[in-house]
Amino acid sequence: MVIDRRGFLAGAAGAGLAATFQPAWAQTKEAVRIGVPTGVTGNWSALGSQIQRTCRLFAKTVNAKGGIDGRQVEFYFEDTQGDPAACVRKTSELIEGRGVKLITGVISSGESLAIMPRLADWNALYLAGISGVGSLTAQNFVPNAFRTCTSGPMRARAISLWFAKSPKMKFFTIAQDYAWGKNSLSTFEQLIGGLGKQTVGSVLTPLGTKDYSSYIARIRQAKPEVLYVAMSGDDATAFLKQAGQYRLGEQMQIVTEVLDLLNTRPLGDAGVGLYGVSQYNYSYETAANKEFVRLFKAEYSEIPDTYDGETWQGLSLLAEGVQRAKSIDAMTVRKALVDLEIESVKGRVKLRGCDQQGEQSVFVARLEKSADASYPLPKIIETFSSDAVIPACRKDTF
Amino acid sequence: MSVLQLWLNLGLNTLSLASLLAMLTVGLTLIFGIMRIMNFAHGAMYMFGAYVGISAAQWAGNFWAGLLLAALSAAAVGAIFESGLLRHLYKRDASSFLLITFGLSLVLTESTRLGWGSNSRDVQLPEALAGVVFVMDEPFPLYRVFLIVFGLTALGILAIVILRSRLGLLIRSISQNAEMTQALGVNVGTIRTLTFAVGCGFAGLGGFLAVPLITGYIGMGSAAIIESFVIVMIGGMGSFLGSAVGSLLVATTQSFGNFYFPDLSLVVTYLLMIGVLLYRPGGLFGEEE
Numbered sequence: 001m002v003i004d005r006r007g008f009l010a011g012a013a014g015a016g017l018a019a020t021f022q023p024a025w026a027q028t029k030e031a032v033r034i035g036v037p038t039g040v041t042g043n044w045s046a047l048g049s050q051i052q053r054t055c056r057l058f059a060k061t062v063n064a065k066g067g068i069d070g071r072q073v074e075f076y077f078e079d080t081q082g083d084p085a086a087c088v089r090k091t092s093e094l095i096e097g098r099g100v101k102l103i104t105g106v107i108s109s110g111e112s113l114a115i116m117p118r119l120a121d122w123n124a125l126y127l128a129g130i131s132g133v134g135s136l137t138a139q140n141f142v143p144n145a146f147r148t149c150t151s152g153p154m155r156a157r158a159i160s161l162w163f164a165k166s167p168k169m170k171f172f173t174i175a176q177d178y179a180w181g182k183n184s185l186s187t188f189e190q191l192i193g194g195l196g197k198q199t200v201g202s203v204l205t206p207l208g209t210k211d212y213s214s215y216i217a218r219i220r221q222a223k224p225e226v227l228y229v230a231m232s233g234d235d236a237t238a239f240l241k242q243a244g245q246y247r248l249g250e251q252m253q254i255v256t257e258v259l260d261l262l263n264t265r266p267l268g269d270a271g272v273g274l275y276g277v278s279q280y281n282y283s284y285e286t287a288a289n290k291e292f293v294r295l296f297k298a299e300y301s302e303i304p305d306t307y308d309g310e311t312w313q314g315l316s317l318l319a320e321g322v323q324r325a326k327s328i329d330a331m332t333v334r335k336a337l338v339d340l341e342i343e344s345v346k347g348r349v350k351l352r353g354c355d356q357q358g359e360q361s362v363f364v365a366r367l368e369k370s371a372d373a374s375y376p377l378p379k380i381i382e383t384f385s386s387d388a389v390i391p392a393c394r395k396d397t398f
Numbered sequence: 399m400s401v402l403q404l405w406l407n408l409g410l411n412t413l414s415l416a417s418l419l420a421m422l423t424v425g426l427t428l429i430f431g432i433m434r435i436m437n438f439a440h441g442a443m444y445m446f447g448a449y450v451g452i453s454a455a456q457w458a459g460n461f462w463a464g465l466l467l468a469a470l471s472a473a474a475v476g477a478i479f480e481s482g483l484l485r486h487l488y489k490r491d492a493s494s495f496l497l498i499t500f501g502l503s504l505v506l507t508e509s510t511r512l513g514w515g516s517n518s519r520d521v522q523l524p525e526a527l528a529g530v531v532f533v534m535d536e537p538f539p540l541y542r543v544f545l546i547v548f549g550l551t552a553l554g555i556l557a558i559v560i561l562r563s564r565l566g567l568l569i570r571s572i573s574q575n576a577e578m579t580q581a582l583g584v585n586v587g588t589i590r591t592l593t594f595a596v597g598c599g600f601a602g603l604g605g606f607l608a609v610p611l612i613t614g615y616i617g618m619g620s621a622a623i624i625e626s627f628v629i630v631m632i633g634g635m636g637s638f639l640g641s642a643v644g645s646l647l648v649a650t651t652q653s654f655g656n657f658y659f660p661d662l663s664l665v666v667t668y669l670l671m672i673g674v675l676l677y678r679p680g681g682l683f684g685e686e687e
Contacts (some may be wrong), residue, residue: 050517213411214656266520
């Protein structure tokens with residue numbers, strides 16, 4: 001068949017016209033690109049591992065259903081090693097180098113506080129799903145940052161309310177010597193002081209401390225009835241192990257602000273009876289949580305841990321924000337997140353507009369043997385509603 | 399707790415901590431003292447030995463199997479590394495060793511992460527070591543007693559080998575004059591490989607022994623190696639006695655410092671190092687340059 005010049009030009013014009021009027025479903029939308037500057041190595045690498053695996057599961061699950069608002073989800077991971085200066089650098093690389101404007105997965109409060117002042121210049125949005133320092137949504141509040149997890153003051157408040165009914169009067173507090181630990185320690189001491197109870201001693205331990213024997217001697221000498229622990233990561237594991245070896249639990253009740261499987265699994269049965277706040281609990285009965293646990297077990301053959309659940313909740317909120325905004329522009333998504341409310345793995349969660357702190361329940365749990373795993377699991381013994389534990393707007397004290 | 403009970407408790411804590419520190423540091427000192435190499439992979443060997451030991455203990459259902467394999471695996475990696483790579487760099491300047499041992503550190507760390515994942519790992523103590531002894535009515539973990547006894551024994555054996563055996567004589571001879579020793583018919587290369595392997599083996603052993611206290615985790619080596627370098631500075635480069643005394647001094651500042659001055663204990667350790675170096679730049683038992 002011979003095609004003459006007119007025929008060719010007509011065909012080309014027709015093809016061009018067809019392309020212009022392509023239906024919307026045939027056009028590919030830009031992906032939702034989420035930056036995750038997190039602790040891949042360093043002191044927080046075990047937490048970083050949870051964050052990364054949950055991000056991957058989230059992307060797999062959401063993308064299989066067509067994405068968010070028809071957009072595929074992509075994650076970009078960077079290693080901060082838990083260092084605030086490195087976190088600023090890596091976040092800057094994500095934002096300025098790769099044009100990723102939605103950020104989550106930062107672990108330590110020091111890192112969060114380091115990047116938050118720069119969010120406005122970067123025109124980026126940050127969802128804090130792990131960092132617990134109270135000032136993040138108080139003195140250090142910035143409009144471009146939301147906290148989707150519970151704060152340290154919320155958890156300290158829950159434990160203090162739980163102890164309000166207890167006859168125990170003498171408390172000793174131990175925390176990691178950085179933003180969140182200091183904040184938690186001072187908040188808890190202030191709260192139990194308000195209940196007429198007494199702090200008989202307190203100590204802040206440097207990050208990376210490995211031998212806690214001297215601190216344990218100090219605790220024993222003070223003869224408290226309760227030991228309040230605000231530690232996480234490898235330090236928490238080391239402390240709880242050594243406390244068990246010195247039979248500290250036989251002398252006093254031990255309560256931890258972060259009852260995390262990461263720290264309690266190495267204790268084995270020696271951890272049974274440990275109390276604390278279970279920030280996320282696999283057994284909490286909500287439809288969203290049941291589905292998350294099902295997906296997680298199918299993918300990783302284990303129960304999701306604290307930071308798996310917190311990360312999933314944060315990403316669920318972000319996804320809903322993008323869906324409602326019908327946009328991936330950071331500031332448009334930001335507006336959609338203000339006062340956003342969803343049913344999440346922890347029940348109802350609302351990003352309170354005045355300080356962008358997630359309103360949610362706080363669970364006090366006790367480590368018990370369970371048929372669901374070969375190691376003790378946290379069983380919820382009391383649930384505190386958000387109203388009971390959340391500080392007033394832009395406050396981190398009560 | 400009375401003052402006597404307290405000091406006894408802190409003293410025993412000091413000895414157990416010093417034991418752990420010494421296991422890591424004598425390996426570093428051995429390698430530097432004999433081969434004049436500052437092994438930046440020593441912390442990674444500590445971590446690698448811990449992970450191999452944990453897996454071996456789980457597989458065999460036996461803590462002691464883990465202990466043995468922790469040492470042997472780190473020694474094997476050290477031997478392969480020295481004979482395969484380091485040996486070819488002896489004629490070069492010191493910066494080559496710095497870079498290559500740092501490279502090994504990165505490779506070992508990432509290989510461990512790929513092989514075992516990022517989660518911390520633990521080992522079950524045998525029943526004989528899992529209890530407590532009461533020292534003036536205060537509980538003290540049996541495992542820490544074991545650390546004290548094991549540490550003293552291991553260091554004692556090493557000292558006897560270095561100071562009293564023919565092998566030790568050859569090692570010391572090589573450290574003083576490798577060419578002359580070679581000219582006398584000694585296989586210097588083999589002795590160097592053995593020395594590097596033993597040094598790494600001690601690191602692996604130390605790593606596994608630390609697991610029941612702190613669990614095995616990816617960053618454990620980098621935290622430990624900094625303390626080791628401080629101890630080597632205090633005790634003196636290349637001095638075994640210096641490593642032992644340095645470990646004891648650092649353990650003392652940490653144990654007593656964490657109790658009496660918890661806000662300052664880190665500072666006290668570094669002040670100790672600065673003080674020693676001002677008084678004796680070569681360390682307490684090192685050679686003055």
